[in-house]
Amino acid sequence: MTDAITYDVVVIGAGPVGENVADRARANGLSAAIVESELVGGECSYWACMPSKALLRPVIARADARRTPGLRQAARGPLDTAEVLAHRDDYTSHWKDDGQVGWLEGVGVDLYRGHGRIAGTRKVTVTGQDGAERTLEARHAVAVCTGTRAALPDLPGLADVKPWTSREATSADRVPGRLLVVGGGVVAVEMATAWQALGSEVTVLVRGGGLLPRMEPFAGELVREALTEAGALIRDGVSVTAVRRDNGTVRATLDDGETLEADEILFATGRAPRTDDIGLETVGLAPGSWLSVDESLRVEGSSWLYAVGDANHRALLTHQGKYQARVAGAAIAARAQGVPLLETDRWGAHAATADRAAVPQVVFTDPEAASAGLTLAEAESAGHRVRAVDYDMSGVAGAGLYADGYRGKARMIVDLDREILLGVTFVGPGVGELIHSATVAVAAEVPIDRLWHAVPAYPTISEVWLRLLETYRG
Numbered sequence: 500m501t502d503a504i505t506y507d508v509v510v511i512g513a514g515p516v517g518e519n520v521a522d523r524a525r526a527n528g529l530s531a532a533i534v535e536s537e538l539v540g541g542e543c544s545y546w547a548c549m550p551s552k553a554l555l556r557p558v559i560a561r562a563d564a565r566r567t568p569g570l571r572q573a574a575r576g577p578l579d580t581a582e583v584l585a586h587r588d589d590y591t592s593h594w595k596d597d598g599q600v601g602w603l604e605g606v607g608v609d610l611y612r613g614h615g616r617i618a619g620t621r622k623v624t625v626t627g628q629d630g631a632e633r634t635l636e637a638r639h640a641v642a643v644c645t646g647t648r649a650a651l652p653d654l655p656g657l658a659d660v661k662p663w664t665s666r667e668a669t670s671a672d673r674v675p676g677r678l679l680v681v682g683g684g685v686v687a688v689e690m691a692t693a694w695q696a697l698g699s700e701v702t703v704l705v706r707g708g709g710l711l712p713r714m715e716p717f718a719g720e721l722v723r724e725a726l727t728e729a730g731a732l733i734r735d736g737v738s739v740t741a742v743r744r745d746n747g748t749v750r751a752t753l754d755d756g757e758t759l760e761a762d763e764i765l766f767a768t769g770r771a772p773r774t775d776d777i778g779l780e781t782v783g784l785a786p787g788s789w790l791s792v793d794e795s796l797r798v799e800g801s802s803w804l805y806a807v808g809d810a811n812h813r814a815l816l817t818h819q820g821k822y823q824a825r826v827a828g829a830a831i832a833a834r835a836q837g838v839p840l841l842e843t844d845r846w847g848a849h850a851a852t853a854d855r856a857a858v859p860q861v862v863f864t865d866p867e868a869a870s871a872g873l874t875l876a877e878a879e880s881a882g883h884r885v886r887a888v889d890y891d892m893s894g895v896a897g898a899g900l901y902a903d904g905y906r907g908k909a910r911m912i913v914d915l916d917r918e919i920l921l922g923v924t925f926v927g928p929g930v931g932e933l934i935h936s937a938t939v940a941v942a943a944e945v946p947i948d949r950l951w952h953a954v955p956a957y958p959t960i961s962e963v964w965l966r967l968l969e970t971y972r973g
């Protein structure tokens with residue numbers, strides 16, 4: 500082993516979040532190293548956000564075209580599967596990271612390829628593919644940005660089946676004839692939407708709680724209706740108890756004793772933190788745990804260790820992890836400069852307040868489901884005195900113009916004590932591009948009386964804002 504190489508900041512994991520922590524460190528005049536064991540760009544670029552959205556974009560565009568008079572006939576046919584998969588491959592840069600490595604070089608971050616492990620206070624070892632080990636030492640901070648992997652249930656026979664996880668579901672190069680999807684969360688509904696449209700016969704197996712259980716209930720209901728109309732079968736209240744593969748065919752046994760056959764089975768059953776082999780035990784933390792952090796993203800009880808992005812389990816979304824990276828970068832720099840008091844109060848420069856109050860998310864199904872801030876259930880369980888205001892989006896002129904027979908629903912959650920919005924949900928075609936208006940309203944805590952003066956252009960889907968406010972004001 501050679502002598503330790505010293506940097507101000509050492510980042511483990513070069514996903515979207517690690518890249519941004521390193522970039523923020525550099526922008527604040529600190530030196531930074533980043534360690535990556537696979538591809539620079541992380542899960543998001545190669546097996547998550549980018550490939551899934553590249554698969555879904557043509558699906559959603561075709562559905563929109565089929566709802567547009569004059570285009571219906573032209574959009575009747577099947578998708579060009581080869582072109583869709585090739586487009587997806589382009590969007591993942593064919594699983595090569597040269598572009599992102601170039602970006603790191605451009606911002607002056609040193610890349611170390613290999614597996615990173617914490618080795619006591621402010622030290623990180625990097626084990627390269629050839630087994631050679633180097634030690635990096637951080638003057639100020641080590642940031643764990645190692646993300647997640649798919650969590651698989653403990654089922655007899657599962658390993659032999661070689662099931663699809665989100666990785667295979669986003670990178671497969673052929674369309675399975677029959678696809679079983681286990682789970683009812685975001686990965687399950689997005690991938691069911693994509694592969695059904697690409698030609699698979701999809702069956703979704705939902706254990707309980709319906710589809711998209713973390714959103715307002717009508718989101719899952721509208722997505723279910725459309726998925727069913729598209730030909731997918733959704734089975735509720737069923738669990739897979741065993742699975743095997745015979746001569747290529749997957750056989751999944753359900754808890755009611757029935758056995759289903761398919762060509763592939765996707766487990767979209769949540770995520771597990773990639774913290775099991777990163778040396779947490781050398782600093783008194785439990786390997787394999789989600790890392791609990793304070794508002795500045797610093798691991799509780801530590802003065803130098805940060806956990807940013809998926810690894811801290813605050814909000815498993817790329818944009819939210821990148822926001823955390825900006826906050827953590829500012830906090831690391833301030834502490835390095837000896838700033839005596841950080842701004843960690845609500846909405847302060849060194850507090851990731853939006854993680855708790857104003858997280859936006861878009862589920863890229865047909866219809867899209869988009870939300871910002873709290874659901875009714877979340878607001879109530881947090882003790883707020885609230886009113887939910889609902890509006891059927893088919894009554895909005897711009898929605899009718901956007902799609903013939905537009906189906907959609909909007910809800911805003913009003914904090915009755917402060918007369919501000921705590922959350923907004925839109926479900927319907929085209930709403931993904933609408934949600935930032937809600938994020939601004941929620942994060943800025945715009946008073947309802949002032950929102951009344953934010954006039955939506957006619958005739959856009961955004962007029963739903965006016966309808967929601969009119970409904971609230973009676």
Ligand SMILES: Cc1cc2nc3c(=O)[nH]c(=O)nc-3n(C[C@H](O)[C@H](O)[C@H](O)COP(=O)(O)OP(=O)(O)OC[C@H]3O[C@@H](n4cnc5c(N)ncnc54)[C@H](O)[C@@H]3O)c2cc1C
Nearest residue numbers: 512514515516536541542547548615646808809815816817
């Ligand atoms: C199918 C799917 C679709 C998604 N779509 C969206 C979407 O549309 N929008 C959205 O906002 N979010 C989406 N997400 C969530 C998003 O992918 C994650 O929130 C995001 O990737 C988290 O970024 P991260 O940098 O924290 O972790 P990751 O992207 O997981 O990156 C972590 C990096 O750390 C590396 N690493 C791990 N351990 C080590 C180690 N010991 N040493 C060195 N390197 C290591 C990994 O190789 C990886 O490159 C999706 C997720 C899935 C599964």
Ligand SMILES: NC(=O)c1ccc[n+]([C@@H]2O[C@H](COP(=O)([O-])OP(=O)(O)OC[C@H]3O[C@@H](n4cnc5c(N)ncnc54)[C@H](O)[C@@H]3O)[C@@H](O)[C@H]2O)c1
Nearest residue numbers: 652682683684685686687706767768769770815861862863
């Ligand atoms: N468009 C987007 O923003 C987007 C897209 C995909 C993923 N993501 C993020 O990635 C994360 C992971 O998504 P996900 O869908 O994998 O996880 P999830 O936690 O959202 O959903 C997992 C689902 O699987 C079910 N489940 C768990 N174990 C099961 C079992 N043994 N049998 C049957 N069902 C089981 C759960 O009840 C849950 O409904 C989410 O936090 C999500 O926000 C975001």
